[in-house]
Amino acid sequence: MPETASLHTIGAQLRRARLAAGLTQEQVAELAGISRPRYRDIETGAAAARATTLMNVARALGLEMMLIPQFLVPAVDTLLSPESGEDAPAFVPQPEPDDER
């Protein structure tokens, strides 16, 4: 199963976002509502999460899972590449805010 590559790619992205946010694995796991061993497996690419779990983890890290038409991927990558999340650390939304002000 060459899906291992995808798992590793996702995991690396999560790890980068987590370190950028200054959070521990345990903190992200709790924010996402999963256990630390499970988050570790996801971040290291050792196991695949469910789509819903990945969405919760992503939100805990300030990311949103989206399905992008393939022909728009280069454009989206351009949006992503020049800048990363503002380096201002120290707070991350919770999974499923449910309400907006």
Next chain:
Amino acid sequence: MPETASLHTIGAQLRRARLAAGLTQEQVAELAGISRPRYRDIETGAAAARATTLMNVARALGLEMMLIPQFLVPAVDTLLSPESGEDAPAFVPQPEPDDER
């Protein structure tokens, strides 16, 4: 767990993409390497797929799963809104309709 809403949102997106591509559930299932009953459950939001399975299904439909920083979501949505169907079958998804049935 109101993750049911997320499941239905994803499923509706897959269904729109599938119909726009003129594919049957069975064709998408085969392209994605899963069974038809499983694809049906995913498309109808009856069950959550694994992240890897969702990626395979998305690719079969010309979509790519991406993790987008939340502050960039509006910009990406703008990219998505004007066009989307690439060629043959003319069907243009609306900005965010509910569900069709």
Next chain:
DNA sequence: AAACAAAGATATGTATACAGATCATGTTCT
């Protein structure tokens, strides 16, 4: 040094995503 915190890792048990088979309910055609 010891103490602590964060991450790596394994084991056991449960929930659920999967395959494959089967049957029913529409649709849309000659």
Next chain:
DNA sequence: AGAACATGATCTGTATACATATCTTTGTTT
């Protein structure tokens, strides 16, 4: 009308995502 096709739906069994507990390792701090 039937026939072919697409979808909805349920069942049995297997693979794996999950929780929880425990232990080790590495890195940092006093």
